[in-house]
Amino acid sequence: MLYLASFLDQPVRGKTNEIIGRLEDLIVRVGEDLYPPITGLVIRDGRRNFFVPATQLESINGVTRLVSSTVNLRPFLRRDGEILLRKDVLDHQIIDISGRRIVRVNDVQVLRVERTYRLVGVDVSPQALLRRMGPRTLSHRIVGRRIIDWQEAQYLASEAPVRLKVSYDRLSELNPVDLARIVDALSYRESAEIVAALDDETAAEMLEEVSDARLSDLLEGMDVERAADILEEMSPGSAADALEDLDQDVAEEILANMEPEEAADVQELLAYEEGSAGRIMRTDFVRVRASVTVSDVLALLRAQPDVPDPLLAVYVVAKDAAPVEHPTGLSGDDRAVALRGIVRLRNLVIADPTTPLAEVMDHDTPTVRPEDRAEQAARIMAEYNLLAVPVLDDAERLIGIVTVDDALAELLPEIWHNRGARAFA
Incomplete structure (x- = not known):
């Protein structure tokens, strides 16, 4: 050598x-x-x-x-x-x-x-x-x-003053948190270079973990259509937070370039105050009707190309007329319905497949309102040993869930952002 x-x-x-x-x-x-x-x-x-x-x-x-x-x-x-x-x-x-x-x-x-x-x-x-x-x-x-x-x-x-054909494929193998640490530590130019080389999904997962300041810089510096494509891959809550930190004209232009359904989800969350349960709630969760069995729910989950992540529980709603073929047992117009209970994932996995869902669900489920503070959602999850708490509107309809990850990220932003932080040489 x-x-x-x-x-x-x-x-x-x-x-x-x-x-x-x-x-x-x-x-x-x-x-x-x-x-x-x-x-x-x-x-x-x-x-x-x-x-x-x-x-x-x-x-x-x-x-x-x-x-x-x-x-x-x-x-x-x-x-x-x-x-x-x-x-x-x-x-x-x-x-x-x-x-x-x-x-x-x-x-x-x-x-x-x-x-x-x-x-x-x-x-x-x-x-x-x-x-x-x-x-x-x-x-x-x-x-x-x-x-x-x-x-x-x-x-x-x-690093070089000439055009180079450099592959960044290996970076996609890194955990999004580790990649975000690297992007935060690099210069803006180097960070933008990496983001430009990633596919939309990988870029979105990584950008959900970077600092707010770096995220704003990167989104404002990239093509509006690319920014819209990346935000579509983010959770609606993360996309809403990202847009709120941007210049208003830039944020509106990005929203206008997003797919209507994704843009509507983000705009719905932007209507809630920052730090509220409504702002940080997730709208991608599994709703099923009360009359199905455990095996019906498992079959529905296995058939889905995109199961919510994390999948912490199944939410049982009072909608007996909905077709079971639908991913959640509900049609698109019936997603906001009355909550009857939840079935924790552990109970769903160990139950006899023929058991009616009503027999394995928790009926007395604590909930929060969208205007409640994130602290309230975190306190309820701690008291009742939950990984997520349902969010109900004034009509007692289920409109979202707040996970423990999202609550802690809101309450302890610096600690949560630096979890697993590594020293850079």
Whole structure:
């Protein structure tokens, strides 16, 4: 293994051992190979930098040597798709995918594979920085490296001044909370770069976890249609909170570009005061009629392409005439109906499939009003050992639920936002 810091600024010798100049940088083409090949050298001769293709490189192990003593002294001009290991990677930030954090590159690892030198990893250890800062005669005595394989390192295209074809597919594998931590810690430009590369669903899941300030900046900075597509993938409560923090004209334009049904759900929540149960309630939950059996409900759930998440309970309503074929046992116009009870998921799973739902449901269910504060919903969930509390309107109709996650996120925003926070290098 070779390390960039060990041969930068060292003499570059020709075939007959004469000094051509000093090694200023190595050029790598990224985008297609898992381990990008070195495509050329930038050599410094006095104040002049010139390019030498990698085909003329014989060795950089111990001494940088070319296969010829004749070089073309044309000035170096960077091309699209190329990065410079010293200028664009060394001392820059990358994302350590397996470590789920941002790290600083203190050295770059290069390996010769057959006849081609390739970028294979980065050293993020403090020892690498000490080796660079200390005398070369003592650098070999500083032991310890922490190498991140280049396949696990997400390079940020905005770090380079040219267009790069960089894939961000691996970031979609991260937990949305971890990805949000990274996006919050990066610059706005780098954050926008990542969001632009994610699909709408992944971007929505991640943006629900970022700080309010970063979310507002990202939404206002992106195309209105893209912002609308992302908000459609968010929960209505999160989308409502996001829109309320935007400039009014921008928020109205985004709402106008959303699908009518999703926009209506968001506008309904915006009608409630911030911090109220109505603002943070979810409207995607499972409603079923009282006359069905446990097996009917399980069959309905299995048949759905998009089951509410989290699925904490099933809400039993007084609507005996609704068709059982509907996902919730209710037609779209009958969603706001009287609540008769709830069936906790545990009881639904362990009950005999033939049991009528009325026999396994809790009849005396505590509820809140949409105008009640989030504190009231959290207190009721704590007292009655609930993971969610139903929200009823003035006509005693079920219009939503408040989950414990949503209540805590409202009551303890900083603590909840920083749950599982990791230290960034």
